[in-house]
Amino acid sequence: MRRGPSAFNIAAIVLGMGFLYLPIVLLVIYSFNESRLVTVWGGFSTRWYVSLLQNEQLLAAAWVTLRVAFVSATLATILGTLAALGLVRAGRFRGRTLFSSMTYAPLVMPEVILGLSLLLLFVSVGVARGFWTVMIAHTTLTLCYATVVVQARLVSFDEALEEAARDLGAPPWKAFALVTLPNIAPAVAAAWMLAFTLSLDDLVIASFTSGPGATTLPIRIYSAVRLGVSPEINAISTLLIGLVATGVIAVYLLNMRRRTAAP
Amino acid sequence: MSVTGAPRPRRPWRRLGRPRGSSSWEARAALLPYLWLGLFFFVPFLLVAKLSLSDVVLAIPPYAPRLDWSAGLPGLIAFVRALDFEAYARMGQDGLYLAAYLSSLKFAAVATAILLLVGYPLAYGMARCGPSVRQALLMAVILPFWTSFLIRVYAWIAILKPAGLLNMALAQIGLPPVDILNTDTAVYIGLVYAYLPFMVLPLYAVLERQEAGLLEAAADLGCTPFQSFWRVTFPLSLPGVAAGALLCFIPMVGEFVIPDLLGGSGTLMLGKTIWTEFFSNRDWPAASAVAIVLLATLVIPILLFQRQQTKMMEQR
Numbered sequence: 001m002r003r004g005p006s007a008f009n010i011a012a013i014v015l016g017m018g019f020l021y022l023p024i025v026l027l028v029i030y031s032f033n034e035s036r037l038v039t040v041w042g043g044f045s046t047r048w049y050v051s052l053l054q055n056e057q058l059l060a061a062a063w064v065t066l067r068v069a070f071v072s073a074t075l076a077t078i079l080g081t082l083a084a085l086g087l088v089r090a091g092r093f094r095g096r097t098l099f100s101s102m103t104y105a106p107l108v109m110p111e112v113i114l115g116l117s118l119l120l121l122f123v124s125v126g127v128a129r130g131f132w133t134v135m136i137a138h139t140t141l142t143l144c145y146a147t148v149v150v151q152a153r154l155v156s157f158d159e160a161l162e163e164a165a166r167d168l169g170a171p172p173w174k175a176f177a178l179v180t181l182p183n184i185a186p187a188v189a190a191a192w193m194l195a196f197t198l199s200l201d202d203l204v205i206a207s208f209t210s211g212p213g214a215t216t217l218p219i220r221i222y223s224a225v226r227l228g229v230s231p232e233i234n235a236i237s238t239l240l241i242g243l244v245a246t247g248v249i250a251v252y253l254l255n256m257r258r259r260t261a262a263p
Numbered sequence: 264m265s266v267t268g269a270p271r272p273r274r275p276w277r278r279l280g281r282p283r284g285s286s287s288w289e290a291r292a293a294l295l296p297y298l299w300l301g302l303f304f305f306v307p308f309l310l311v312a313k314l315s316l317s318d319v320v321l322a323i324p325p326y327a328p329r330l331d332w333s334a335g336l337p338g339l340i341a342f343v344r345a346l347d348f349e350a351y352a353r354m355g356q357d358g359l360y361l362a363a364y365l366s367s368l369k370f371a372a373v374a375t376a377i378l379l380l381v382g383y384p385l386a387y388g389m390a391r392c393g394p395s396v397r398q399a400l401l402m403a404v405i406l407p408f409w410t411s412f413l414i415r416v417y418a419w420i421a422i423l424k425p426a427g428l429l430n431m432a433l434a435q436i437g438l439p440p441v442d443i444l445n446t447d448t449a450v451y452i453g454l455v456y457a458y459l460p461f462m463v464l465p466l467y468a469v470l471e472r473q474e475a476g477l478l479e480a481a482a483d484l485g486c487t488p489f490q491s492f493w494r495v496t497f498p499l500s501l502p503g504v505a506a507g508a509l510l511c512f513i514p515m516v517g518e519f520v521i522p523d524l525l526g527g528s529g530t531l532m533l534g535k536t537i538w539t540e541f542f543s544n545r546d547w548p549a550a551s552a553v554a555i556v557l558l559a560t561l562v563i564p565i566l567l568f569q570r571q572q573t574k575m576m577e578q579r
Contacts, residue, residue: 009388013400016385020407020459023418026428030421079296086293087576099293102300104569108510110517110561112537113554117307120314120551123324140303143296148572155576172288194409201411204519208541218413225413225524229421237414248409252402 024241031234048235058220058236065200065217068131072138073195079139080146080191081184087147088154106144114141115208122209129211137209138202142195149194153187186255193251197244308558315551316346326547350552360553363531368560370447370522370532371515374454375508381455382462382507387496389463390470401467408460416453416524423449423525445527453521458514462507469503470496502571509568513561533557 005013031049035042052058083103090096106114118137122129157180165175181188203218210216217236224233320327328345330338354360389400407415422428423444430440443449473496481491519534526532533553540550 004393005388005391008384009391012384012388013392016381016388016459016463017400017403019381019456020404023415023422023456024407024410026422027414027418079299082289082292083296085289086297088289090290090293095297099297099300100573101566101569102297102304104572105565106304108513108561108565108568110514110519110534110557112517112519112534113311113558114304116537116541116550116554117311118303120310120547121303121307124310136303140300143299147296151576197409201413203413204538218411221413221417222520225417225420229417229424233417234421237411237417240414241410244409244411245406248406249402 027234028238028241031231031238033231033234036231048231049239051232052235052239055232058217058232061215061217061220062236064131064214068134068138068206068214068216069196069199072135072142072199073192075135076139076142076146076195077188077192080143080195081150081188083143083147084150084154087151089159103144103147106141107148111141111202111204112208115205118205119208129209130214133209133211134206134214134216137205138195138199141202141205142198145198146191146195149191150184150187153184157183186251189251190255193247197247200240200244311551311554311558313346314548315350315555316348317548317551318345318347318349319546319548324547325545350548351556353549354552354556359531360536363533363536364556364560366531367516367533367557370450370454370518371512374451374458374515375512377451377455378458378462378511379504379508382459382466383504385459386463386466386470386503389467390473397471404460404463404467412457413520415457416520419449419453419456419525420444423452444525445530447526447530449525450522450530450532453525454515454518457521458511461510465506465510466500466503469500473499502575505567506571506575509564509571513564513568516561517557 030041032044032046033040033042034045034047083099087096087100087103115137118133118140119129122133127133161183162175162179165179166172170178201218202216203222206216207219207222210219217240221233221236224230314326317326317328319325328342330342334341385404389397389404392400420427425440425442425444427444429443433440443452477495477499478491481495482488486494517534517537518532519538522530522532522535523538526535533556537550537553537557540546540553
């Protein structure tokens with residue numbers, strides 16, 4: 001569809017984007033506020049970023065969160081890629097409907113249900129809650145997102161290429177590693193990024209499945225937010241937003257360059 | 264073929280209709296995520312169902328009966344006998360649960376309708392821009408989805424609170440202050456804000472693929488722009504409308520963070536109920552029973568969503 005945007009279309013875009021970005025922009029601006037009162041501008045200052053560096057609880061939580069996100073994103077990307085391969089290429093196998101429903105359901109399942117159900121599993125098995133339980137919970141959630149991202153790329157990939165490699169004598173795993181994998185690599189990278197940020201971001205599931213030793217950053221932020229708005233939260237939020245935005249834009253630009261390089 | 268020597272039709276990974284087919288190691292590889300989801304997604308649901316039939320006790324973990332595997336079959340029978348529907352009965356008697364249930368559905372339904380009204384013009388406008396602008400706008404819609412949900416909800420607290428940025432702006436232009444934070448209005452704002460990308464993306468996907476020729480044909484046949492929108496563009500975009508609505512409605516019914524941070528003490532939603540029962544009241548059976556009721560309500564929308572997803576993936 002293309003006829004050029006009308007004035008109405010432009011207004012809709014401007015208002016929509018304003019709505020999406022204004023709160024984030026305000027949050028970033030006020031993270032540089034000298035005053036402790038979030039809504040009173042007291043001049044430009046980076047003191048809240050400095051005070052973040054001295055907040056050991058917050059730093060410890062950030063470290064736990066990054067580790068959980070890294071491990072769970074890696075695991076979820078591997079499992080998700082395998083699941084996508086199964087869904088796209090294995091045709092109709094028994095239990096395919098069950099499998100595909102298990103991969104799509106967590107995408108929309110309310111997080112409280114996922115968190116509660118996983119917690120009950122850990123309790124009934126008798127595992128102490130901590131790093132590994134959060135990691136497993138996040139892998140389960142993000143594996144589904146990873147599957148969908150890789151699957152979307154895989155359906156448009158011409159399987160004949162891999163078959164050709166096999167006809168030329170490559171064993172199946174080699175044909176996959178040398179032909180298919182490089183081709184779906186951007187999607188795999190995007191899947192990892194998505195899994196990583198979702199894990200970084202999750203409050204509800206982590207609250208249910210983490211233990212005393214593994215308080216994640218969103219849990220810390222949440223308990224601080226409940227006490228009220230503070231410029232320190234603005235500062236850590238700005239750092240997180242900056243981190244994620246840089247990553248997303250980098251992956252996006254990388255994909256764009258590839259696409260223009262190999263039409 | 265495989266070395267397991269199983270009878271051929273039993274092999275789930277055997278591809279049908281592809282005689283020159285690969286050995287389909289892919290299907291075997293998929294067993295791994297399949298196992299993972301079975302263990303960490305499917306089994307836990309059975310546990311929630313079981314727990315919803317248990318009773319609260321003062322112990323760690325705070326529920327009974329617990330299945331004693333060493334007691335064998337008699338132990339199992341005793342265990343099953345001790346299960347009851349008490350948690351559900353309590354839910355039926357306490358009007359607060361019913362109120363939370365209805366109010367969750369109302370919040371989700373109204374917010375989905377507002378999202379459609381806000382998201383459709385945005386997606387439509389994006390689809391009518393030139394290719395490079397479209398790409399940039401698409402990126403701009405996706406980006407907030409990647410940034411923390413919690414942080415984006417938090418950003419609204421500073422705007423909506425009594426001495427917040429909104430009231431400061433209102434005072435500047437000489438308008439009286441409004442008291443929005445901790446009301447249902449704030450919850451609606453938060454829901455619409457947080458879920459807007461989920462509504463815009465599927466709508467944009469269908470609108471972008473629509474052929475300009477269709478609208479030209481409608482215009483040639485004498486349609487006014489509004490008529491051609493209402494009779495051509497909109498009906499053709501219905502799959503996107505359905506996808507967006509489901510993608511927003513289902514998780515919103517069980518939303519916790521938004522009603523908790525932006526809503527007031529009178530804001531009732533099931534996600535919050537589950538959280539409170541679990542963390543504050545330590546009533547695990549009640550939390551499980553609410554989760555089961557929530558899930559039962561969402562089964563049909565979730566199945567619709569899955570059908571839609573599968574169709575979309577196969578259409579490509």
